Amino acid sequence: MALTIADIGKAVLDTEYAVRGPIVARAQELEKSGMEIIYCNIGNPQALAQKPITWNRQLLALCAYPDLAKEAASVFPSDAIAAAKAFISGSKHGIGAYSESKGLKFVRDAVAAFIKNRDGIESDPDSIYLTDGASKGVQAALRMLIAGTNDGIMVPVPQYPLYSATITMFEGRLVGYYLDEEHGWAMSRDLLEDSIETAKKAGIKTKAIVVINPGNPTGSVLAASNIKMVIEFAKDHGLSILADEVYQDNIYKEGASFMSFAKAMAELGEKSVSLFSFHSTSKGFLGECGQRGGYVETRNLPSDVSAQMLKMQSVSLCSNLPGQLATYGMVCPPPAGGPSLPLYRQEKNAILEELKIKAKLLADGLNSIPGFRSNEVAGAMYAFPRFELPKGRTDNEYCMALLEKKGICTVPGSGFGQLPGTAHFRTTILPPRASLEKVVKDVAVFHAEYS
Numbered sequence: 001m002a003l004t005i006a007d008i009g010k011a012v013l014d015t016e017y018a019v020r021g022p023i024v025a026r027a028q029e030l031e032k033s034g035m036e037i038i039y040c041n042i043g044n045p046q047a048l049a050q051k052p053i054t055w056n057r058q059l060l061a062l063c064a065y066p067d068l069a070k071e072a073a074s075v076f077p078s079d080a081i082a083a084a085k086a087f088i089s090g091s092k093h094g095i096g097a098y099s100e101s102k103g104l105k106f107v108r109d110a111v112a113a114f115i116k117n118r119d120g121i122e123s124d125p126d127s128i129y130l131t132d133g134a135s136k137g138v139q140a141a142l143r144m145l146i147a148g149t150n151d152g153i154m155v156p157v158p159q160y161p162l163y164s165a166t167i168t169m170f171e172g173r174l175v176g177y178y179l180d181e182e183h184g185w186a187m188s189r190d191l192l193e194d195s196i197e198t199a200k201k202a203g204i205k206t207k208a209i210v211v212i213n214p215g216n217p218t219g220s221v222l223a224a225s226n227i228k229m230v231i232e233f234a235k236d237h238g239l240s241i242l243a244d245e246v247y248q249d250n251i252y253k254e255g256a257s258f259m260s261f262a263k264a265m266a267e268l269g270e271k272s273v274s275l276f277s278f279h280s281t282s283k284g285f286l287g288e289c290g291q292r293g294g295y296v297e298t299r300n301l302p303s304d305v306s307a308q309m310l311k312m313q314s315v316s317l318c319s320n321l322p323g324q325l326a327t328y329g330m331v332c333p334p335p336a337g338g339p340s341l342p343l344y345r346q347e348k349n350a351i352l353e354e355l356k357i358k359a360k361l362l363a364d365g366l367n368s369i370p371g372f373r374s375n376e377v378a379g380a381m382y383a384f385p386r387f388e389l390p391k392g393r394t395d396n397e398y399c400m401a402l403l404e405k406k407g408i409c410t411v412p413g414s415g416f417g418q419l420p421g422t423a424h425f426r427t428t429i430l431p432p433r434a435s436l437e438k439v440v441k442d443v444a445v446f447h448a449e450y451s
């Protein structure tokens with residue numbers, strides 16, 4: 001007899017991932033039947049007309065087909081050919097062979113140099129693991145941390161559902177802590193203390209805290225003081241920190257800047273809190289979601305714990321090699337003085353400038369709709385506006401109706417978590433400007449009519 005649903009474990013059945021839920025499935029159906037859909041549901045830049053960065057694609061092309069360097073040397077700039085040759089010789093066998101479990105050593109060296117250059121602190125390549133996107137790094141950390149069904153992980157509310165889904169799948173307990181919407185989605189020590197205290201009363205042993213900075217779905221950028229507060233909090237409660245920093249290049253707010261948890265810990269001289277920091281090729285200005293590149297850097301892990309992390313990586317042999325190469329391209333931009341740098345800078349600036357314009361366009365547009373209120377989109381790729389919902393309606397119904405009526409695909413706030421009694425949806429800032437302008441106009445009309 002074939003497998004039945006009754007054979008499937010509860011943890012899998014209970015796992016939910018709102019970003020690709022029933023509203024997206026319906027959007028695809030509607031699209032097939034001829035309706036024009038604006039996909040605002042997922043941070044997938046190249047699905048929304050963002051062009052790949054030439055430098056990365058040249059490296060990928062040259063490493064995938066090394067003879068290209070000979071055959072079309074006139075097409076590829078000399079520094080891209082040199083970088084591809086460095087990758088092929090550093091990897092010994094190119095992108096068709098497994099690498100060591102943590103990922104190619106010379107790529108990890110390059111990641112460590114990138115971190116040192118970014119933060120002015122040392123980074124140990126042996127504490128870096130190259131992963132298939134940041135998601136796999138997050139899952140590896142959570143797999144290690146959730147040792148029993150009473151183990152809790154503090155996760156922001158609202159959060160990116162990778163966390164809730166993975167905690168459910170690994171049969172841990174999600175300990176939500178609220179972000180302060182009234183203050184630009186900042187974190188507060190009081191809210192963290194409330195959350196851990198409530199968990200304790202429920203018999204949960206809290207093991208770690210997740211921080212997403214810049215924030216998804218909130219679009220916020222945390223101040224350095226907030227980051228340091230979290231480190232003190234983690235230290236006081238014996239928690240590990242999972243710092244999701246995949247949007248570190250996506251900062252639009254004047255005066256705001258990215259501070260890594262690694263740097264903040266170094267400034268505090270903190271050496272007792274275990275830290276997992278995640279980065280990815282999917283976001284920033286590369287938008288290479290399909291390449292599945294990323295890394296996790298660990299700090300303050302005892303060697304026997306690191307050995308377990310390595311063992312877990314080795315169970316799937318290694319992360320994919322094109323993804324490792326994409327990560328190499330991310331941390332090693334074209335060298336100064338070479339022929340590739342001007343185009344690289346131009347492409348990077350154009351993408352980030354456009355995102356900045358769209359971040360403002362969307363937040364301002366949503367704020368002009370009566371009944372809507374959005375915080376500034378200071379970073380990342382999303383707005384998470386709050387809106388008034390007619391009595392008896394849910395945010396799911398609202399977003400489904402918005403899709404059916406206007407072809408706008410958003411994700412209901414309940415998929416990320418929100419204060420009881422409030423309603424939100426998440427929309428990306430990624431669609432082209434004209435589409436975003438249409439989104440704002442159509443949401444205004446829809447909202448005025450929705451009952």
Ligand SMILES: Cc1ncc(COP(=O)(O)O)c(C=O)c1O
Pocket residue numbers: 043132133134135136160162212216244246279280281282289292293294
């Ligand atoms: C906050 C956050 N973390 C992690 C990820 C996963 O990214 P990837 O696995 O593509 O690197 C995403 C993707 O949207 C994200 O928004």
